[in-house]
Amino acid sequence: MLPTVYQGSLALLTDLYQLTMAYGYWKRQRADRLATFHLFFRKLPFQGGYAVAAGLELAIDYLRHFRFADDDLSYLATLRGNDGRPLFEEEFFDYLAQLRFNGDLEAIPEGTVVFPNEPLVRVTAPLLVAQLLETPLLNLINFSTLIATKSARICQAAQGEPVLEFGLRRAQGIDGGLTSARAAYIGGASATSNVLAGKLLGIPIKGTHAHSWVMAYGDEREAFADYAAAMPNNCVFLVDTYDTLEGVRHAIEAGHELRRRGHKMVGIRLDSGDLAYLSIEARRLLDEAGFPDAAIVGSSDLDEHVIQSLKQQGAKISVWGVGTRLATAYDQPALGGVFKLAAIQNEAGEWEHRIKLSEQRVKTTIPGRLQVRRYFKEGHVAGDLMYDELLGEPDGGAIIDPSDPLRRKKLKPELESETLLKPIFEQGELVYQSPPLAEMQARTQAEIARFHPSVRRLLNPHGYPVGIDQKLYRLREEMIHETRQMEEE
Ligand SMILES: Nc1ncnc2c1ncn2[C@@H]1O[C@H](COP(=O)(O)OP(=O)(O)OP(=O)(O)O)[C@@H](O)[C@H]1O
Numbered sequence: 014m015l016p017t018v019y020q021g022s023l024a025l026l027t028d029l030y031q032l033t034m035a036y037g038y039w040k041r042q043r044a045d046r047l048a049t050f051h052l053f054f055r056k057l058p059f060q061g062g063y064a065v066a067a068g069l070e071l072a073i074d075y076l077r078h079f080r081f082a083d084d085d086l087s088y089l090a091t092l093r094g095n096d097g098r099p100l101f102e103e104e105f106f107d108y109l110a111q112l113r114f115n116g117d118l119e120a121i122p123e124g125t126v127v128f129p130n131e132p133l134v135r136v137t138a139p140l141l142v143a144q145l146l147e148t149p150l151l152n153l154i155n156f157s158t159l160i161a162t163k164s165a166r167i168c169q170a171a172q173g174e175p176v177l178e179f180g181l182r183r184a185q186g187i188d189g190g191l192t193s194a195r196a197a198y199i200g201g202a203s204a205t206s207n208v209l210a211g212k213l214l215g216i217p218i219k220g221t222h223a224h225s226w227v228m229a230y231g232d233e234r235e236a237f238a239d240y241a242a243a244m245p246n247n248c249v250f251l252v253d254t255y256d257t258l259e260g261v262r263h264a265i266e267a268g269h270e271l272r273r274r275g276h277k278m279v280g281i282r283l284d285s286g287d288l289a290y291l292s293i294e295a296r297r298l299l300d301e302a303g304f305p306d307a308a309i310v311g312s313s314d315l316d317e318h319v320i321q322s323l324k325q326q327g328a329k330i331s332v333w334g335v336g337t338r339l340a341t342a343y344d345q346p347a348l349g350g351v352f353k354l355a356a357i358q359n360e361a362g363e364w365e366h367r368i369k370l371s372e373q374r375v376k377t378t379i380p381g382r383l384q385v386r387r388y389f390k391e392g393h394v395a396g397d398l399m400y401d402e403l404l405g406e407p408d409g410g411a412i413i414d415p416s417d418p419l420r421r422k423k424l425k426p427e428l429e430s431e432t433l434l435k436p437i438f439e440q441g442e443l444v445y446q447s448p449p450l451a452e453m454q455a456r457t458q459a460e461i462a463r464f465h466p467s468v469r470r471l472l473n474p475h476g477y478p479v480g481i482d483q484k485l486y487r488l489r490e491e492m493i494h495e496t497r498q499m500e501e502e
């Protein structure tokens with residue numbers, strides 16, 4: 014997928030503690046016990062009502078290449094403990110050398126709308142392998158899901174008008190720039206300014222020109238004329254270097270000249286000042302001059318809230334250039350996804366549930382091997398049921414919010430439904446083909462449209478019902494009770 018970036022294995026792209034635990038499991042003969050882990054987040058980002066899953070294809074790429082290369086092992090052999098002796102014994106390296114991803118992995122496809130506590134990824138693999146994947150899977154899924162969600166919100170505010178992702182210069186490093194371009198596209202952005210993302214990922218790329226073009230000439234008229242002469246088939250003039258409305262008039266002159274030569278001015282870009290007022294005035298000038306099709310690109314610290322406000326003010330912007338606040342998820346720079354053990358085989362090969370308690374109810378995990386079933390009523394989503402496949406089929410009663418048991422909803426089993434976690438790897442073999450990015454983008458759009466506007470709204474959205482079935486609820490309550498009792502004894 015990203016051949017030059019993810020070339021070879023990135024098995025060491027993990028936290029040291031994953032390797033210390035892996036070593037311990039291997040030494041104590043626990044490495045090969047099968048375990049199930051879930052990757053999920055607890056809170057929706059941006060105080061929003063939904064999130065958009067992304068990053069799976071990157072995770073698939075990571076897992077396909079997962080192996081410890083000789084130079085990885087040589088590096089690990091240099092590590093020392095506090096007594097100066099090697100941290101790991103030599104034999105462990107032989108074990109690591111033959112390690113591949115050999116487990117089952119189910120995941121929710123990219124572009125699917127997801128909610129707190131739902132496993133975006135479920136791994137069932139030998140304990141040692143599954144544990145090693147915690148950090149890289151979180152790294153890959155958390156950021157992409159965050160940016161795809163931000164992009165979906167921004168595109169929602171733009172009400173179907175094109176959003177161009179301009180964030181590379183402010184993104185978190187090289188991978189931040191590429192990954193955010195990819196995730197922004199999945200979330201709905203039409204194009205990116207990032208040329209490498211275009212080459213590597215096939216995302217459409219777009220670009221205008223900077224203030225420096227105009228500043229290099231000093232005279233704006235001459236600058237536009239020369240730009241039009243050099244690049245007659247891609248002319249979006251940035252009009253705000255000196256006096257914005259004067260700039261629009263100069264762009265119109267260049268537009269007439271382009272027309273005389275058989276070309277077409279694509280539009281203008283506004284990058285400062287009152288974007289509502291200036292875009293309305295610019296639209297009027299362009300229309301009066303016979304350029305009703307010329308686009309008005311707006312940029313300058315935009316995000317979903319500014320775009321929504323500009324729309325409410327009647328701004329005549331038709332293309333939205335969004336950089337920093339999209340590529341860096343400015344108002345919430347991380348999604349708090351976690352990767353938690355939920356079930357493990359005992360010595361006899363029987364599955365046992367596992368739970369992590371917390372003083373905060375929302376942080377108490379859900380045990381089992383979870384699947385998510387989304388129910389539909391008259392074409393709209395009605396609620397998501399999480400159930401434990403180790404306990405069999407769901408019991409058909411009400412779903413119960415795991416963080417607030419008073420919140421319940423009855424979902425009639427006869428409603429149309431879809432199972433969200435799809436098989437990706439079976440015993441290490443890839444059984445899933447990621448769709449093209451454009452299909453993921455279309456999926457995001459179709460998915461969001463199925464949710465009620467109250468769930469979609471940007472400010473104070475309504476909580477969408479997600480819960481566990483009663484069978485799982487009872488088991489979880491018993492486990493909480495028993496574990497607390499054990500602690501007290
Ligand atoms: N009519 C408007 N309503 C709400 N927000 C607006 C409106 N016009 C512009 N904005 C936003 O207000 C902020 C303006 O920021 P600021 O005044 O710092 O810069 P600017 O006008 O773009 O000038 P410069 O880039 O030259 O500093 C930006 O986030 C911009 O998107």
Ligand SMILES: O=P(O)(O)OC[C@H]1O[C@H](OP(=O)(O)OP(=O)(O)O)[C@H](O)[C@@H]1O
Pocket residue numbers: 179180182183284312313314315334335336337338
């Ligand atoms: O505002 P963003 O959403 O990040 O969009 C990208 C910004 O990058 C460019 O500006 P530049 O790097 O020259 O910075 P400036 O506009 O802040 O001066 C461009 O003109 C946009 O303003």
Ligand SMILES: O=C(O)c1cccnc1
Pocket residue numbers: 179180206219220221222282312334336
């Ligand atoms: O093409 C543009 O207009 C552009 C690209 C990057 C950042 N700001 C603007």
